[in-house]
Amino acid sequence: MKLGKVLPAILGMGLLLPVSANVAFADEPQVRVEVTTPFSLAASEVVTKVSFTVLDTYTVQGNSGVTLTPGQNYYVKIEAGKLRLYEDGLLPQLLTESSTSIIVEPTQPNTEQAVVQLKGKKSTYGYRDAMEFSLSTKGVLQTIASINNIDMEDYLRGVVPREMSSSWEREALKAQAVAARTYAMRQMKANPLINDTVKYQAYEGANIEGANSNAAVAETAGQVLMHDGKLIDALYSASNGGYTEGPENVWNGSPIPYLTAKPDPYDSTISPHKSWQVTLKAADIQSKIKSMKPATGTITGVTAQTDESGRVVDLAIQGDKGVVHLKKDATRTVLGLKSMRYSVQMNGGNQAGGTSVAQSLMTIDGNGTIANPNAVMVTSGNATKQVTGPIYVQSASGVKEAVTTTNSSASQPGTPLTSVTFTGSGWGHGVGMSQWGAKQMAKEGMTYQDILDFYYGPARAIGGYGAE
Known part of the structure; x- marks a missing residue:
């Protein structure tokens, strides 16, 4: 033309x-x-x-x-x-x-x-x-x-x-x-x-x-x-789930000044993708990562690490033989999920019905006690235990501070999972428009x-x- x-x-x-x-x-x-x-x-x-x-x-x-x-x-x-x-x-x-x-x-x-x-x-x-x-x-x-x-x-x-x-x-x-x-x-x-x-x-x-x-x-x-x-x-995508993302958190590379992470009230107002949920059988997850190294064996848990936008930038899939880490956009594409912005829930195994922590920042009351201690998991080696009592956090200066956690839970080693439920928002990479x-x-x-x-x-x- x-x-x-x-x-x-x-x-x-x-x-x-x-x-x-x-x-x-x-x-x-x-x-x-x-x-x-x-x-x-x-x-x-x-x-x-x-x-x-x-x-x-x-x-x-x-x-x-x-x-x-x-x-x-x-x-x-x-x-x-x-x-x-x-x-x-x-x-x-x-x-x-x-x-x-x-x-x-x-x-x-x-x-x-x-x-x-x-x-x-x-x-x-x-x-x-x-x-x-x-x-x-x-x-x-x-x-x-x-x-x-x-x-x-x-x-x-x-x-x-x-x-x-x-x-x-x-x-x-x-x-x-x-x-x-x-x-x-x-x-x-x-x-x-x-x-x-x-x-x-x-x-x-x-x-x-x-x-x-x-x-x-x-x-x-x-x-x-x-x-x-x-x-x-x-770059553009269908829906960012209410928060734009920087390309450095999705792919490799440095931050770009015109593609930044920030809240998007317009997307969260109208998008039909602002809430989605999908459950994958543990065997299906294992099939999707079977070509990756090291071999996981039977899947026993997953650990999701999120960035400031709530997107998963490191998804560790734990098995009885090893751990596979999905990084950045692979946390979406390898598993066929709509977006990287999600939380995980374990079904079956030792953590049946356990719900992952939705935010990476926990809240502490005026006494320095975590408001919901039952949501906190402590990991040592391959095992994860749930905290059942109050937790007090104090810095070297004597100031009580917030606790940073991972967005996940994991079962006891050797205990197979039945499935994992992913609950999220958005569709696509979320970078740009x-x-x-x-x-x-x-x-x-x-x-x-x-x-x-x-x-x-x-x-x-x-x-x-x-x-x-």
């Missing part, structure tokens, strides 16, 4: 570019995104034939004598180690062949009908602009990679409503558009070829577009988030700039793809 297509669309809707946008755009970036959604491949599967149609007149790049017409069926197939493009029919007609790639592109790229429709396993998916069929390999087998060569703004029309419902408030969608544009441009610097999965950003092409989300993309055209003259890492939080801010009348400031400040939105 060139600027010549963006501005008439905006003016036709009676809309104006935001003040911070620069109408003297730098060249609109091109995105190369491998399309995988239509094919739903298993890890070992390859694509040897792709069927498609076009909604407008297309030609083959480098071979203007080949014209593809709307309504006609075509397919690309691997034959004799090459890619061959056929016009489908009772007697398929070979149109062209290549040992590397075949690119079909619209003769009029600035039209809404410039769409290639790929026929997938279950349905047909439409993709704007050009489509490249590239001869690739998976292991020792040849396969066809379908790559959508598309203008950035057209790409975002298929990303924003995939990541956030097009029915949501316009200002939330605009914040999503700026974050998605920034994220894509930063990813493209390191990866000239991205794909349509959440490894980069979920992208579903023209099928998923909506009028509201298209308008949000158009109204923020060219805007990206910058800090210290560089594109930021505009909460999509549900953005929705609540928009509902309260805040602008997309307000949303971006809350989640990414001190970074700021800059027009012209950062060239302003």
